[in-house]
Amino acid sequence: MRYYSTRSRSQPVSFAHAVLRGLAEDGGLYVAETIPEYRSAVLSSLSSMSFHDIAFETIRPFARDDIPDAPLRDIIENAFNFPAPVIEAGRRGVAELFHGPTAAFKDFGARFMARAFAYLRREESKPLMILVATSGDTGGAVAGGFFEVEGISVTVLYPKGRVTPLQEKQIAGLGGNISALAVEGSFDDCQRLVKAAFSRDYLRKKFDLSSANSINIARLIPQAVYYAASAAKHPGAVFCVPSGNFGNLTAGLYAREMGAPVSRFIAATNINKTIPEYLESGVYNPRPSIATISNAMDVGAPSNFERMSALRSHAELQKLITGVFVDDGETKDAIKKVYDETGYIADPHGAVGFRAADIAESRGLLSGEKVIVLETAHPAKFAETVEPIVGKVPVPPQLALAEGRRVSSQTIPATDDALDAVLRGE
Ligand SMILES: *Cc1c(COP(=O)(O)O)cnc(C)c1O
Numbered sequence: 439m440r441y442y443s444t445r446s447r448s449q450p451v452s453f454a455h456a457v458l459r460g461l462a463e464d465g466g467l468y469v470a471e472t473i474p475e476y477r478s479a480v481l482s483s484l485s486s487m488s489f490h491d492i493a494f495e496t497i498r499p500f501a502r503d504d505i506p507d508a509p510l511r512d513i514i515e516n517a518f519n520f521p522a523p524v525i526e527a528g529r530r531g532v533a534e535l536f537h538g539p540t541a542a543f544k545d546f547g548a549r550f551m552a553r554a555f556a557y558l559r560r561e562e563s564k565p566l567m568i569l570v571a572t573s574g575d576t577g578g579a580v581a582g583g584f585f586e587v588e589g590i591s592v593t594v595l596y597p598k599g600r601v602t603p604l605q606e607k608q609i610a611g612l613g614g615n616i617s618a619l620a621v622e623g624s625f626d627d628c629q630r631l632v633k634a635a636f637s638r639d640y641l642r643k644k645f646d647l648s649s650a651n652s653i654n655i656a657r658l659i660p661q662a663v664y665y666a667a668s669a670a671k672h673p674g675a676v677f678c679v680p681s682g683n684f685g686n687l688t689a690g691l692y693a694r695e696m697g698a699p700v701s702r703f704i705a706a707t708n709i710n711k712t713i714p715e716y717l718e719s720g721v722y723n724p725r726p727s728i729a730t731i732s733n734a735m736d737v738g739a740p741s742n743f744e745r746m747s748a749l750r751s752h753a754e755l756q757k758l759i760t761g762v763f764v765d766d767g768e769t770k771d772a773i774k775k776v777y778d779e780t781g782y783i784a785d786p787h788g789a790v791g792f793r794a795a796d797i798a799e800s801r802g803l804l805s806g807e808k809v810i811v812l813e814t815a816h817p818a819k820f821a822e823t824v825e826p827i828v829g830k831v832p833v834p835p836q837l838a839l840a841e842g843r844r845v846s847s848q849t850i851p852a853t854d855d856a857l858d859a860v861l862r863g864e
Pocket of ligand 1: 680
């Protein structure tokens with residue numbers, strides 16, 4: 439399988455190159471030259487296959503030139519060492535994607551990617567520096583994924599004061615090979631600084647540089663797995679995806695393209711509604727992000743828009759995806775309504791999904807299909823928002839561990855020079 443930049447098809451690269459580089463030379467995002475299809479034997483037995491077997495069949499065609507079958511199986515078993523159940527909350531299915539070590543769905547991508555990096559770099563001697571911009575959960579998942587991985591250091595940039603105390607502990611509480619920078623600005627500023635740093639020659643001389651947020655193709659592909667596994671249990675379901683940078687939804691499009699029995703998608707955003715507006719009008723109008731209670735989705739200029747439009751035209755995307763945005767008041771109402779009606783405790787991101795599904799239904803945009811809402815984080819991560827509405831939320835063991843850590847980060851203004859100074863070690 440060859441990979442291209444979303445901005446030019448002139449320079450195909452390997453899977454290993456795309457993964458280790460992260461962002462293409464021309465600033466575009468890497469995409470696979472074609473989306474492979476599942477073998478028919480796989481499609482017919484999807485519902486009886488294990489999660490690990492589905493993962494293997496999903497990832498293998500993308501990675502096989504650089505990761506042989508045996509190490510790929512090891513990586514998969516090691517990375518996905520937690521369950522991904524689909525449960526019922528009233529009429530809705532809920533794909534609980536938060537059972538990993540940082541209690542958010544980004545564990546799937548980050549844990550796979552960290553192990554893929556370690557494998558692909560097994561004979562390298564130059565140190566690898568990973569630069570990540572996070573709006574909250576990516577940073578913790580990436581830090582956790584790479585913590586104590588030899589020969590790799592990670593620098594996480596996060597918007598100061600815009601992540602929860604627990605997210606901050608997950609990002610800035612590990613130490614060791616993980617450094618944390620609190621940027622005086624928004625997530626979009628963090629993302630801009632990271633993108634700019636990638637074009638600095640002096641950094642490239644010192645380190646191999648890569649990114650590890652949702653722009654990395656090794657983060658994206660493993661996320662297709664839980665769509666296939668969940669759809670196997672509910673063929674023909676509509677997947678409602680709480681979205682920010684749109685890596686998750688793009689992975690869903692890949693799974694559907696491969697042949698997973700997914701009917702359509704609801705793109706559920708908070709008030710950062712760039713994509714719902716694009717779907718409606720055909721005009722893509724990126725803008726600065728606005729802070730909300732579903733802060734991991736506070737993205738005004740979603741990176742993966744480039745991948746979505748590389749895959750499908752506006753008219754095709756419009757058929758495949760219903761865009762719905764939900765404000766903070768409606769999000770809180772949804773947490774209460776879901777809890778009152780079903781006893782299920784949604785986190786603010788999942789709640790955006792629950793509400794978006796209701797809105798799509800009330801507008802007549804569903805035709806009786808089962809809706810599976812992706813629950814992207816454990817509600818205990820957002821206790822500040824959730825507990826005043828539903829009362830005490832039990833803390834799962836992986837979060838109790840993180841709660842005990844001490845934050846150690848450096849604050850910087852949102853300028854290229856400030857990031858430069860830190861990375862040069864000044
Ligand atoms: C990152 C994140 C999202 C948004 O996912 P994207 O792939 O960026 O669209 C939603 N919910 C939670 C909890 C997240 O951490």
